[in-house]
Amino acid sequence: MAATSPTLTAERILEATEEVLRRHGPAKATVVDVARALGVSHGSVYRHFRTKTALREAVTKRWLDRTTQVLADVVADGERNPEARVREWFAVLFAAKRRKAGLDPELFATYTVLAGEAGEVVGGHVAELTGQLTEIVRAGVEGGTFTVDDPEIAARALFQATARFHDPGYAKEWEQPGVEGEFEAVVDLLVRGLRAH
Amino acid sequence: MAATSPTLTAERILEATEEVLRRHGPAKATVVDVARALGVSHGSVYRHFRTKTALREAVTKRWLDRTTQVLADVVADGERNPEARVREWFAVLFAAKRRKAGLDPELFATYTVLAGEAGEVVGGHVAELTGQLTEIVRAGVEGGTFTVDDPEIAARALFQATARFHDPGYAKEWEQPGVEGEFEAVVDLLVRGLRAH
Numbered sequence: 001m002a003a004t005s006p007t008l009t010a011e012r013i014l015e016a017t018e019e020v021l022r023r024h025g026p027a028k029a030t031v032v033d034v035a036r037a038l039g040v041s042h043g044s045v046y047r048h049f050r051t052k053t054a055l056r057e058a059v060t061k062r063w064l065d066r067t068t069q070v071l072a073d074v075v076a077d078g079e080r081n082p083e084a085r086v087r088e089w090f091a092v093l094f095a096a097k098r099r100k101a102g103l104d105p106e107l108f109a110t111y112t113v114l115a116g117e118a119g120e121v122v123g124g125h126v127a128e129l130t131g132q133l134t135e136i137v138r139a140g141v142e143g144g145t146f147t148v149d150d151p152e153i154a155a156r157a158l159f160q161a162t163a164r165f166h167d168p169g170y171a172k173e174w175e176q177p178g179v180e181g182e183f184e185a186v187v188d189l190l191v192r193g194l195r196a197h
Numbered sequence: 198m199a200a201t202s203p204t205l206t207a208e209r210i211l212e213a214t215e216e217v218l219r220r221h222g223p224a225k226a227t228v229v230d231v232a233r234a235l236g237v238s239h240g241s242v243y244r245h246f247r248t249k250t251a252l253r254e255a256v257t258k259r260w261l262d263r264t265t266q267v268l269a270d271v272v273a274d275g276e277r278n279p280e281a282r283v284r285e286w287f288a289v290l291f292a293a294k295r296r297k298a299g300l301d302p303e304l305f306a307t308y309t310v311l312a313g314e315a316g317e318v319v320g321g322h323v324a325e326l327t328g329q330l331t332e333i334v335r336a337g338v339e340g341g342t343f344t345v346d347d348p349e350i351a352a353r354a355l356f357q358a359t360a361r362f363h364d365p366g367y368a369k370e371w372e373q374p375g376v377e378g379e380f381e382a383v384v385d386l387l388v389r390g391l392r393a394h
Contacts, residue, residue, distance in 0.1 A: 148386070153378075154382070156379065157379070157382040157383045163360055164360055182354070182357060188390075189345070189355070189358065189387060190386060190387070191390075192390035193387060193388075
């Protein structure tokens with residue numbers, strides 16, 4: 001695992017941190033493990049991340065940002081109308097969470113622990129996601145298909161009402177039979193609520 | 198605490214069990230503790246509940262049933278139209294959960310542990326609650342105010358979409374500022390979804 005040549009960047013440290021977390025779990029992983037995996041001194045790691053907490057927050061943010069990026073593409077998809085984008089946005093979010101939880105349950109559990117410690121990082125992530133949803137809802141209101149008074153409040157309600165399909169606390173439910181039907185039923189009801197009058 | 202006279206009923210055993218759970222917590226409470234609190238032999242307790250698991254399930258069901266009963270009164274309230282009943286039903290559920298969690302957080306945590314062990318009891322409880330909701334939604338469809346295709350599917354979606362306001366996993370959120378506004382926004386959007394067309 002010892003690195004040979006390239007410059008020690010924040011991204012390389014975060015990659016190594018994820019690998020160390022995967023191997024040791026969140027309770028045991030240390031900055032020294034990360035430095036060792038990179039073949040550098042722990043001082044070199046601390047030059048990029050001043051504390052262990054800062055490093056853990058940064059790797060958590062990186063993990064969450066991957067989903068944010070995929071969802072931003074749905075928001076920006078001008079080919080689809082706002083209703084289709086709301087549905088697609090939640091479908092992509094649910095699929096991303098299920099994939100992460102299903103393919104690598106241990107890493108998923110590790111990040112769930114880290115996210116529980118990193119309140120501000122998670123708060124920022126949720127704010128980014130509801131901001132994306134607000135943008136879609138606002139486009140629907142402006143185009144006349146949605147009729148809610150306040151796109152921001154509606155977006156937060158949408159996000160909270162779908163928690164069962166993205167909150168890691170429900171990960172066990174995501175492999176139950178019928179979960180897709182449940183997801184569809186919740187999203188249908190919410191989209192009807194956006195349209196309504 | 199030793200009982201003097203009255204007949205040993207299932208209800209008396211369950212009362213004592215709750216008291217023992219409150220004092221010892223779910224990990225340490227035993228059938229012997231319950232028998233001691235009642236001043237009877239543990240054999241007498243086992244005549245009513247054949248195993249420790251059966252006793253724990255029964256006390257969990259009793260705890261959940263208290264909420265079911267209050268909600269049944271909302272369902273039966275012929276003075277209110279279906280939309281008002283849906284809103285009231287969730288308001289009563291949320292208030293009951295917050296009260297339980299707020300007044301006696303340790304007992305609430307204890308029952309959350311017990312509920313996690315008693316999958317069938319909880320499943321039955323959720324089925325009862327969504328059954329109640331189905332009844333209200335069906336009344337709304339029959340009266341022409343709601344337009345959903347399948348009241349049962351809509352009721353399940355309503356229940357799942359409001360998890361943040363009744364799932365004990367979110368108990369910490371219930372004391373955050375703004376939670377009432379969040380509750381209102383989610384219920385509003387869902388009720389709009391029931392009406393819509």
